[in-house]
Amino acid sequence: MNTSEVLSAKAVDLFYGETPAVLNADISLGRGDIVAITGQSGSGKSSLLYCLAGVLPAARGEICFEGRSFSSLNDEELSAIRRERFGFVFQYGELLPELTVEENAALPLRLAGQRKSEALTAAGEVLGRLGLAELRQRRPSQVSGGQSQRVAVARALVHRPAIVFADEPTGSLDSGNAAAVLDEFLSLARSQGTAVVLVTHDTQVAARADHRYIMCDGVLTAQVREAS
Template identity: 65%
Template sequence: MDLILRAEGVDFFYGEQQAVNGADFSLARGEVAAITGGSGSGKSSLLYCLAGVLPPANGTVTFDGVRLSSLSDADLNALRRERIGFVVPYGELLDELTAEENAALPLRLAGVAKDRAHAAAARVLGRLGMDDLLRRRVAGLSGGQRRRIAVARALVHQPDVVFADEPSGALDSADAQTVLKEFLRLARELDTAVVVATHDPDVAARADTRYVMVDGVLAQRVTV
């Protein structure tokens, strides 16, 4: 198995509260893995440890053979910018920008010329059914449309891994299923691995591998 991500013995605390307890996790290139659990189970905390956003108190996270703890802040920021994508619960789009401008942000931040970045963003948005909304400001768009833009932004630079925290959150069931299906279809086409933290069993059912998290402990791993 060609692993892109591995975690061993990861602990994370909020003050005295242990949110992640001795987690072991592995992810192959192109694999979709779901971390399921109820509210407060620690799944989002683990997700952000795996992504290098939260530093573990103990244990190691290795990305493509490199320990994240060995990287400088600048190198870690560059890794997240160039090789990682994020889909967060409410999208965190910039309302004053258009759909195309929002989706192009990772490429622009990586120094890609505006024309090339916007062309790439338009292609990805088109594959998500957003051709007619490229130049619309996102402030007035629906939740499902905004989530598609967030997905496009996460995938536009063809990262190795996308981390998705409750990607179906705040959407009705029909929108959630449609957006999730399009997101995973496009990720698989790009051979991008996905780690998704979710309480939604319908989301977990679409993964290749499912982890169950209970009180900070990864209690079960099932490969479909």
């Protein structure tokens, strides 16, 4: 694990109107780190994730990616980082129904301007590593929930991003599928040196991370592990 810092947040606040969602949050992420943020529903963990990803603007504090503060970037520059350097996995996959599995997985490469044939080849390689090679031409409606989530993982990692932001990526799956998808997701991310920010309410999922944080009422606390 490379500990050089890729993302950091210092004293970050986020409000919805006058209601605080995140209060004075500090967090840092090294290259290849797996970081879990756990907490009850409504604790603010997803809000913090979308702040860290540059989707929600922080009211106060500073978030830096590879040494560049989000506040120094214009909308176009920040969008380019989200598109080219970040990946996303959502609870329900959010695949585009009109595209095939292969086309869904290739989408980040196509958005970055890569030729279709090259993007599909790269997507096929990642899908193969996730056991989905035979499903490449199917539509999302023709695959199972676990398979759909694997496609979402492939899409998040196909362009070898610096960070993947995963919001309850196994929350919609049964325990067997959840464990399998998480294994494949983290294994592939580690093999690529991609860092992961993983939001989950499941302490067993959080236990798979290198570093764990607990969020309660918008307040983020680092969890110190006992030496084994």
